[in-house]
Amino acid sequence: xxxxxxxxxxxxxxxxxxxxxxxxxxxxxxxxxxxxxxxxxxxxxxxxxxxxxxxxxxxxxxxxxxxxxxxxxxxxxxxxxxxxxxxxxxxxxxxxxxxxxxxxxxxxxxxxxxxxxxxxxxxxxxxxxxxxxxxxxxxxxxxxxxxxxxxxxxxxxxxxxxxxxxxxxxxxxxxxxxxxxxxxxxxxxxxxxxxxxxxxxxxxxxxxxxxxxxxxxxxxxxxxxxxxxxxxxxxxxxxxxxxxxxxxxxxx
Amino acid sequence: xxxxxxxxxxxxxxxxxxxxxxxxxxxxxxxxxxxxxxxxxxxxxxxxxxxxxxxxxxxxxxxxxxxxxxxxxxxxxxxxxxxxxxxxxxxxxxxxxxxxxxxxxxxxxxxxxxxxxxxxxxxxxxxxxxxxxxxxxxxxxxxxxxxxxxxxxxxxxxxxxxxxxxxxxxxxxxxxxxxxxxxxxxxxxxxxxxxxxxxxxxxxxxxxxxxxxxxxxxxxxxxxxxxxxxxxxxxxxxxxxxxxxxxxxxxxxxxxxxxxxxxxxxxxxxxxxxxxxxxxxxxxxxxxxxxxxxxxxxxxxxxxxxxxxxxxxxxxxxxxxxxx
Numbered sequence: 396x397x398x399x400x401x402x403x404x405x406x407x408x409x410x411x412x413x414x415x416x417x418x419x420x421x422x423x424x425x426x427x428x429x430x431x432x433x434x435x436x437x438x439x440x441x442x443x444x445x446x447x448x449x450x451x452x453x454x455x456x457x458x459x460x461x462x463x464x465x466x467x468x469x470x471x472x473x474x475x476x477x478x479x480x481x482x483x484x485x486x487x488x489x490x491x492x493x494x495x496x497x498x499x500x501x502x503x504x505x506x507x508x509x510x511x512x513x514x515x516x517x518x519x520x521x522x523x524x525x526x527x528x529x530x531x532x533x534x535x536x537x538x539x540x541x542x543x544x545x546x547x548x549x550x551x552x553x554x555x556x557x558x559x560x561x562x563x564x565x566x567x568x569x570x571x572x573x574x575x576x577x578x579x580x581x582x583x584x585x586x587x588x589x590x591x592x593x594x595x596x597x598x599x600x601x602x603x604x605x606x607x608x609x610x611x612x613x614x615x616x617x618x619x620x621x622x623x624x625x626x627x628x629x630x631x632x633x634x635x636x637x638x639x640x641x642x643x644x645x646x647x
Numbered sequence: 648x649x650x651x652x653x654x655x656x657x658x659x660x661x662x663x664x665x666x667x668x669x670x671x672x673x674x675x676x677x678x679x680x681x682x683x684x685x686x687x688x689x690x691x692x693x694x695x696x697x698x699x700x701x702x703x704x705x706x707x708x709x710x711x712x713x714x715x716x717x718x719x720x721x722x723x724x725x726x727x728x729x730x731x732x733x734x735x736x737x738x739x740x741x742x743x744x745x746x747x748x749x750x751x752x753x754x755x756x757x758x759x760x761x762x763x764x765x766x767x768x769x770x771x772x773x774x775x776x777x778x779x780x781x782x783x784x785x786x787x788x789x790x791x792x793x794x795x796x797x798x799x800x801x802x803x804x805x806x807x808x809x810x811x812x813x814x815x816x817x818x819x820x821x822x823x824x825x826x827x828x829x830x831x832x833x834x835x836x837x838x839x840x841x842x843x844x845x846x847x848x849x850x851x852x853x854x855x856x857x858x859x860x861x862x863x864x865x866x867x868x869x870x871x872x873x874x875x876x877x878x879x880x881x882x883x884x885x886x887x888x889x890x891x892x893x894x895x896x897x898x899x900x901x902x903x904x905x906x907x908x909x910x911x912x913x914x915x916x917x918x919x920x921x922x923x924x925x926x927x928x929x930x931x932x933x934x935x936x937x938x939x940x941x942x943x944x945x946x947x948x949x950x951x952x953x954x955x956x957x958x959x960x961x962x963x964x965x966x967x968x969x970x971x
């Protein structure tokens with residue numbers, strides 16, 4: 396089975412985010428980056444499917460030079476090779492524009508399965524997998540918890556809202572967007588890191604596409620609730636909070 | 648020229664988020680001085696369409712087809728593509744539900760349009776809509792422009808006040824979609840729930856909820872002590888349950904339980920929207936987090952910015968003092 400995993404590199408979860416001087420995007424000078432967490436679960440699912448069924452896992456990642464660190468991590472964990480779609484630094488317009496770039500890179504590979512995380516932790520569109528499926532003419536399922544391939548189809552367990560689930564059978568090739576937390580993530584071994592150095596990373600340039608929407612401004616959200624924040628010494632803050640809970644909220 | 652709102656139902660009942668989307672549609676139709684249409688879709692939607700007709704749309708469209716009886720992304724996309732091409736709306740508004748996340752981007756791509764998902768606010772500036780979206784799990788907002796026509800957007804749960812039913816009834820019109828069974832590739836089975844829940848967090852008066860900030864499973868004891876001191880139920884955000892540190896049935900959020908206690912204490916929870924939708928009905932919200940820019944503080948009445956490993960022991964002591 397040939398599986399392509401589309402991963403994204405995003406600012407690390409605990410990054411301090413600052414808006415740049417003209418408010419058009421983040422100040423990227425002191426950001427650190429990591430693999431988008433849901434994509435890490437998509438990669439894990441792909442690696443486990445390969446271990447069970449054989450085949451190949453190919454990593455697809457778009458972005459500037461820095462994303463090769465994320466690609467190396469995926470190769471060290473066990474992916475066989477990678478495609479790096481080179482793009483400039485900055486915000487990339489909308490999910491459809493990026494989807495078209497990824498689909499162009501993906502098309503010639505003719506995979507059986509395409510896996511990706513259900514959303515990115517930075518832009519949070521939650522669309523890339525679904526857009527890829529439409530552009531490639533593949534069936535798809537989103538928010539997938541379990542994947543069971545069977546011949547030329549795949550049965551997946553989808554998460555619905557409020558604790559409901561649903562099994563769905565799809566013909567291959569198919570795109571699945573993977574929910575976070577469905578398997579335990581592996582660490583790259585020293586051997587894996589060593590082996591990754593010899594694995595192929597094919598660098599291709601991004602297709603030219605026009606973005607429909609643009610981000611005009613980024614800014615910190617306004618507080619919707621009047622909140623009282625205590626940020627002094629822990630003991631003092633705890634006393635202030637308990638007093639408020641007793642005499643203002645009257646819940647203690 | 649019109650604004651179209653795609654309503655969502657499951658098993659013959661309206662998803663309440665549909666009426667939040669309808670309210671957004673109303674606002675956009677008024678701003679553009681155009682009319683508002685709402686579509687009810689499914690295998691058989693007579694009763695649903697009549698119910699929706701009370702919510703102030705100029706027209707309710709009943710889009711019925713046997714292949715829409717069960718939701719599939721192929722069936723829904725095919726049907727809505729035909730409707731949108733036929734009525735040519737300026738804007739199409741969806742509720743941002745799991746189902747819309749499944750087919751919305753597909754439909755938009757089919758129409759060659761971007762999908763502006765999970766919108767939390769809309770402004771109109773010199774005649775053009777500006778959509779506000781959250782980035783970085785709610786830590787930043789972004790103004791998005793240039794959605795084109797039709798502009799396709801989904802609105803976040805709870806971000807807009809829902810439309811109310813009135814006494815007038817909009818006219819109901821049928822739309823015939825042609826869907827070929829060969830177009831529908833996925834075969835959905837019946838939805839199910841896993842096991843009976845033994846804890847009903849929905850009935851809890853006080854909840855102490857723990858998130859990633861706790862760091863290690865071994866540290867949960869501290870949060871348990873706080874819950875005990877308060878006489879509160881223990882709950883968690885998704886990553887804690889995914890890690891198996893607490894059972895799934897203690898998860899609060901869009902995929903877990905929805906709670907509305909008198910007091911909700913969020914410990915080390917950043918406040919991703921998936922968590923917030925599960926606890927926004929809480930009367931008093933307390934947040935304890937070391938990151939002062941964590942979105943949870945926006946939903947909190949009281950907050951302590953600090954290291955929870957220093958704050959919790961102090962807080963437990965104070966609570967014990969006043970309860971003694």
